[in-house]
Amino acid sequence: MKNRQAATTRQPARAAALIVAAMLAACAQPQGAAGPSRPSTEEMSIEQFAQTDFNRTVSVAMRDNLESLSRLLEKLYRRNPAEWRKTGAPDIETAIERGRKAIREGRPPPELAGLRDIEILSVALDPNYRGDRAGAFVTGMASTIINAHDGRTRFYVTDVLNAQHVYNAARNVEIAAWLLASKRLSDGRPLLLANEMSEGATNLSFEREFGQLIGRLDLIANLLDENLRRVGINYMQGLLFFNFLPVR
Template sequence: MLPYPVCALALLLVGCSTQGPAPVLRGATQVAPLTSSELAQSDLNRMATLGMRDNLDSLYRLLDKLYRRNPSEWRKTGSASREAAVQRVRNAIENRTPWPELQGQRDIAALSLALSPEFRGDRVAAFVYASADMLITAHDGKTTFYLVDGLDAQHIYNAARNIESAVWLLATRRSAAGQPLLLADEMSERERNLSFEREFGKIVGRLDLLSGVLTEKYRRAVITYVQNLAGASFLQFLPVR
């Protein structure tokens, strides 16, 4: 019979050998460097700013993915490469420069035009630009938010529903030739690609969260006001002589 210390060591070694593989690292949360402008932001302002940044990044990823699936679209622009076409659309969004093929339309009017079967321009660029313009419009035309800014919860909520409608139209509408307006998600016997749906879902989720927080903000303000009124009479000092 083995001595007790030897048995304990053997059990420890067996336990170690039966453990599963080390967890796979899939990145880590990133902390942005602190800037002086953040001193003029509330927690809600910061949340809205980060949400807008992430939503635009999602649209840029979708822009590149849609161009990969529909290379004929970026070639309509005369760009030298897909990367150049992506950068061109991105610059127009960030500089709030009107997209020529949308004929001066902005917001939901631009989105409707980009998803119409009759549209003949670069549909990928028009669709992503119009989606971004609609999101920025819903955020009062801003992408960064400070204490002096206010956001309408209903507008943010409506933007989320607009994204859902746009994704459904993108998946169901057909051209005059019976082809999808743009190739996106694919489900077949050989491939199952739902990455587009997941990316759009992230945008909708962020918008719904912000809308809910905005609504709760005003609700809590009313509750706090009532609590202060109700508690005022109980929190007064009383005479002791």
Template sequence: MKQPHCAGLWLCLFLCVLAGCSTMNDAPTTRGEVQGTSASGNEMGQSDLNRVATLGMRDNLHSLYLLMDKLYRRNPAEWKKTAASREESIRRVRDAIELRQSWPALQGQHDIRAMSLALAPDFSGDRVAAFIYSSADMIITAHGGKTEFFLTDGIDAQHIYNAARNIEIAVWMLSNRRNANGGVLLLSDEIGANGRNLSFEREFGKIVGRLDLLAEFTTEKYRRAGINYVQNILGASFLQFLPVR
């Protein structure tokens, strides 16, 4: 006589588990949402390529600033060489990048020459500041020295492609080149007993991906212009009103 009762109990438990699973599956998962920029009058003077280049530059600089903060947190001795706080050092580097000023420790060097100096084993200055500044300067130089682009601006696809490869080389140097004391140039990604931290590699990968996409898109600029022209002609003929009398 107890078996039907037990069977009913197990059935109730099974249905409860299913209901719980259904509730979990139906629960919304929040992983952020795409963020667009506010419309501005400047966009009227930008082609699609100009807009892509402008947004790519904005995001690449943001990635470098994020990496700078992360590198300073892992290498606090670097900002202590020249600043009273990590925040002050970050602000100074950002100002130098965005105002297109030279960085004193790099002896007036820019783009790839500055990167070579920042990643030299015997460099004794704030290596985080020098590396982030020179990387940003190299990327801006590859874009013709500009951070915002309009119809009169041209972009060299090969220079953008080369910038992506330079970032890859710099990341390899950070992980494999040794300083004068035999240690890595800067502590970044970590793989150890306590887990894996590959956030630096992912952020550098975003920069490389944006640069490669822009380089490829730029090579198609004239072909796309021709295609758009033909599409406009065809669209005009198809969208004309037809006579009714």
């Protein structure tokens, strides 16, 4: 009987130990293990204590948007090598790395310094523009998205975003993608080679990246409206149902 009781007592302890071990194993997975086919997260940091769940959601969405833009830039540079050569970089890898930094900062190519968001996009989609069109196009979208989020890429409890601005950024990405596919140079060639559908190859990876950008922006715009609405509803529910706080 004692042995049976001891075994029964040990079972919850073993279960708890297994749960803790599983959690530790999950935490020990390298951050690099995450990829396009699985979700990724960030290590715990002190700044996250100044963020609500919603702040974290918007921060992660912004991180993924900037990563999508980085992938778009790399794809455009590889399909249009003449563009990265205009940057003066010694090789495509250096050009891509410089471009990623410019995306994070929402900074246009040097010849477009002083312009921002839709101004950069307008120049990038002008057939007469002779600069790095791929860099201008992608950094123009980055500047548009960042400015729609009040110039921020990480968000905290004191930040207040405008849902309409984020919604407008999503529409601007749609318009930019459509113009990129439809506008032509004076000789009839596309502004930039992007999606490809031919007998020899099919490449719709650009369209997928644009779709993901638009989807994330629309989701955040809807959540911003819902978040403000829920604050009011929760307050009214508290008054309606007289939700007193426990005292013991």
